Amino acid sequence: MLEIKRLWKVYKNGSGIKDVSFKIRKGDLVAFVGANGAGKTTTIKTIFKEIKSDSGSIKYDNHLIEKKDLRKMAFFPDSNNIPLDLKVNEYIEFVGLLYGIKSSDIENARIKLLNMLKITDLGESKLKDLSAGEKKKAIMAATLVYKPELIIFDEPTANLDVKSKNEFLTIIKKLHDQGITIMITSHLIDELQLISNWLVIIDAGKIIYNAEFDNETQKIIDIHNKLIGKENPDLNQIDDFYGNKSNT
Structure with a gap:
């Protein structure tokens, strides 16, 4: 479906992406994993x-x-990258028109989507006045209004509480069950463990892992730590800070 081949984008400070290659097959749910600054967002924007x-x-x-x-x-x-001064209804309409959807079709979709996401009472609320979870749902409604075949999520559960995270991941899984191809970028590995069937790991702008993933027999965290290593804090400094109380 989507093939990225030998993609380069290097900024003046040396950061960016370097020779990035991977595929997203139709029907996949791809976990695109990497630390902050690893190159996930640059890849998506490209x-x-x-x-x-x-x-x-x-x-x-x-x-x-x-x-x-x-x-x-x-x-x-x-x-933070949406027009926060727009109302929810206005934002959905804006995205729909941007993608060439007729106003009548946008309206029909808007009603269904707000009902599905349980935010029918927020249509006239400005995006900037919504909670983090409500804002994510409004973005989801706008994302789905033109029924895309492929959705790329950039840190979709960031700043959400546990209940909202679980609800959001359930929605994403349901979309995948409906045949929507999905890629999720995240540094929160545990969230992706149970829903992904393909794993791509990026580190310092380079793809270091790109393979089918069996979430029943493999663990993302084990693959990640084997390739990148586990960051261990200097525990001796904690002892020193607290006067080595663990030895008293």
Whole structure:
């Protein structure tokens, strides 16, 4: 479905992505794992042509990606990267019109989506006045309004409480069950363990793991730690700070 091949985007400070290659097959739920600054967001922005790559190619259904293909895809952004002064209804309409959906179809979809996400009473509320969980649901409604074939989520559960995280991951799993292809970027490995069937790990701008993932027999954290290593704090400094009370 989507193939990223030898993609480069290096910034002046040396950060960025370097020779990134991986595929997202139709029907996959891909975990795109990496620490903050590893290159996840740069990869996504390059896919959606928000930034221009230095070299490499991106294909959709075996041809170089075009504007019409981007209309089949959706990017679920960080909550801070949306027009917060818009009302929920206005935001959904804005996204729908941006993707060429008729106003009548947007309205029908909006009613269904707000009801599905249990935020029917928030349609006239401004995005900036919503809680973190409500804001995520509003973004989800706008993301689904034009029924994309592929959705890329960037840290979708960031800043959510446990209940809201579980609810959101359940929605994502249900979308996948409906045949929607999904990639989720996250540094919260445990959340992706039970729902992913393909694993891509990026570190310092380079893909270091790219393979099918069996969430019943494999653990993302074990693969991650084997490849990158586990960061161990200096416990002696804690002893020193508290006057070595553990030995008293």
